[in-house]
Amino acid sequence: MNILSLKQLDEQLFLRLSGANRWPGLVTACRYLSRTGDGYWYPLVGLMAWCLFPERGTAFLIATLTAFLIERPIYWLLKNGFKRNRPAQANLGIAAVVTPSDKFSLPSGHTAAAFVMATMLSTFFAEIQWLAYGWACLVGYSRVMLRVHFPADVVCGALLGITVATAVISLV
Structure with a gap:
């Protein structure tokens, strides 16, 4: 039996x-x-929330800024620590559809950021929860379809974004 x-x-x-x-x-x-x-x-969404819903929007803006201030350095450390090659460099015979902004692929930064935003939006504006998480999933899916990330990169990015956002929410 061949175990992959x-x-x-x-x-x-x-x-x-x-x-x-x-x-x-x-x-x-x-x-x-x-x-x-x-x-x-993302800043525009925060400012719109603050203007349209002063109380919830202020809390959303502060929590989201805090989450990104934590998530971005963790993402950078993980990406430069794992140093996983992107699919185009993995000898799979497939070229990327777009040019990625950096060299390594794990975790997906687009996906991590999208899930920070989706988790924050879902917490402070529960009425758009399905829309927020649906959008975040589509961002992750698009990164695989554009051939710049493996599925595991996207899953790890989603976990990173949700974990950081949830931790910040529990502290705010």
């Missing part, structure tokens, strides 16, 4: 998922989804 390693399983799942991006419309959608996780709009 976690790395091999991750690579096989990556090849199955990323092979579906031969559809031009899906690639375009994934590009846009991925860009929503770049983080440029």
Whole structure:
């Protein structure tokens, strides 16, 4: 019996998922989804929440800023500690669809940030919980479809984002 390693399983799942991006419309959608996780709009969301819902919005803004101040250095230390090659450097014969902003892949920073935001939004604005987590999952999925992350990178990014956000929420 041939038992596959976690790395091999991750690579096989990556090849199955990323092979579906031969559809031009899906690639375009994934590009846009991925860009929503770049983080440029996160401050705008915080300011909108603060303006529209002064009490909840203030707490949301403070908690979210705190979470990102904790999550970003942890993400950077993990990424530069694991030094896992991105799929394009893993000799799988597949090139990335977009140019990643850094060299290593574990954890996915886009996914970690998206799950920080989704967890914060879900905590302070429970009425949009499914929308927030659905969006965060799609950001992670888009990173695999754009061939810049393995599925395990996305799962680790999601766990990082949820863990940091939950820890900050319990302290605020």
